[in-house]
Amino acid sequence: MFETPIGEGRAARGTWVDGLNPSQLEAVTSGAGPTLVVAGAGTGKTLTLACRVAYLIEQGIQPGRILLLTFTRRAAREMLERARRMTGETSMGKVWGGTFHAMANRLLRLKGRSIGVRPDFTVMDQADAADVMDLIRDDLGLGERERRFPRKDTMTAIYSRTVNTGVGLGETVKRWFPWCQDEFEEIRSIFQRYTIRKRDHNVLDYDDLLLHWCALARAPRQGKAVAGMFDHILVDEYQDTNAIQAEILRHMGKGVAGLMAVGDDAQAIYSFRAATVRNILQFPTDFPGARVVKLEQNYRSTPPILTVSNAVIALSPKRHEKNLWSEREGRRRPELLTCLDEAEQSDALCRRVLDHREEGVQLKRQAVLFRAAHHSDLLEVELTRRNIPFVKFGGLKFLESAHVKDVLALLRILENPHDEVSWFRVLQLLEGIGPTSARSLMAELGVRREKGPEPSPLRRLLDDAPDCPPAATEGLSALRAALDDCLESGSGPSRDVERFSLFLQPHFLRRYRNPRERMRDLEQLALLASAYPNRARFITELTLDPPASTCDLAGPPLLDEDYLILSTIHSAKGLEWDVVHIIHAADGMIPSDMATGSPEEIEEERRLLYVAMTRAREMLHVYFPLRYYRRPRGLEDGHGYTQLTRFLPPSIQDLFDRRAEYVADDEDVPSSTALGSASGVDEFLSALWK
DNA sequence: AATATCCGTATTTTT
């Protein structure tokens, strides 16, 4: 236990205390009870949390009784590594660190039985959930009707929002999906069946992980037991938690000595995932007697960068009082660069990146940030052409690609022979088997039957070949052989992936236009799998913590080299670089066309830009292409000129060094990207004055 | 019933 308020005398043990400012010190040494730390961008939030962990351990709290909830697994690792360096403590690995979902996974496997969760459940990602929705829709015969039924992705979106906000289905549909109101009853019956089906087959989706943890924490006796595992709970990025996560904390918080939440409402960028800033605002109500500590001194950015960032967020109507200031040196103003088009943007960026490297800023210390993953497509081509190495974070579609899903489906059948979606997918790989045959095969094997009594569907398939269309007999026996091999050998997930690749090869050759690339991806997957002790772990960890970057896949050799960071703004959360380049600062990109529906959405886009800008330590470049040659993407017409993002009005533009730079005669650049014609010049200029 | 082909449309951010 942790009774006495912590004496200041003891706090001086670690020398790391000297580096903290008074507010940080107050947060780090905060005594028992709930504490909210409102930490502006760059105010040393990570340092504070790491110190808090170090401090608690020095106070005699066992590492294994600390729970550190972060937004990504990477963030948890970084913080614990930092705390380890500070204390020299080697048992830091025993701290429970990770995302809410990952932690739910661990806790439910340990303690879930008491609320009726079997510990060998499998975890399903959003795409799998959507496939289940589709299966059910077809079962109900809702596919063939005059009106088009909402798509499977829409249904999972409705489902997830309903669950995570805790608002009723009727309300959710009315408010966020008004065009689906006519199908309300059908949607409801699909959701009912969806719930039952997951339970029968012992599968949990992302939302279930949170819901069941919540149920566990809420249960009077078991809740106490779970909360009793910890003395201290620390939560990072509290502004991006949703209603269920807040409820989990309310229950867990009752049973522990200390609870600390850290967040910044100005950086809330996950409302699309039902996160709500209300959690931060209501913290003092949710946890009576809470202490609130504000961190306002920024250590990251130079004053000119801070000034511009502050100006951007100051235009947010519902801003909370916070005044970031800095004692840092540095007078170089951020640059706002107007480019002719995307090609010029890429070109200008490459030159600036290389210039900075000449000045001694490694590529690794520079990042290119953008709103949507595909915004860097053209840039990636240019970087490759110029031999500038880069690594991209966020938006990685690796796990979503069909061929990877094929392998995962095979692995999942081995782990959970009642996994309908996987069977449905795998059976249809075989030539001569479509949806109908797949269904009847699954019925024959008893996939739909509740998990439990033997023989399992897998066992049945292996024991004797079921009836199938003649064209498929060969394929079916190959499938049986592959499954049998992996079931028998039990020699680790990497082997399984290799074996399944062998099985899949002919199918890839038949179905895909680029089978070789896809086979190469599977080699990567096998490599990735070799780091895991068993299949179950591999599958679960992969869904809960998918490879965050292209470099996670490329393997270690790349790590020694220098490379530029490309990242979505969302994935850049919590990170910092010496030089930050923000591309596509145009209306329609930031704010995204997809997000201009409501004022709330637009405000979130503003915060997104704010988050991007506040990642910069020394220098910030903002790029704005005037013209897009590619698809309209919602812009009025195909090649109209765009506007600079509305979040940078003239008053803020004045805080930048403005440049309109284009390349006229650079041999590196195709001539089509230069101004080209007199009318091009006119358009270019008129757009500048606009 | 499976597969080939065509057409239209939506198109973000992530656990």
Added chain:
DNA sequence: TACGGATATT
């Protein structure tokens, strides 16, 4: 552009 859905063909 790529994907899903609908229609035509095998």
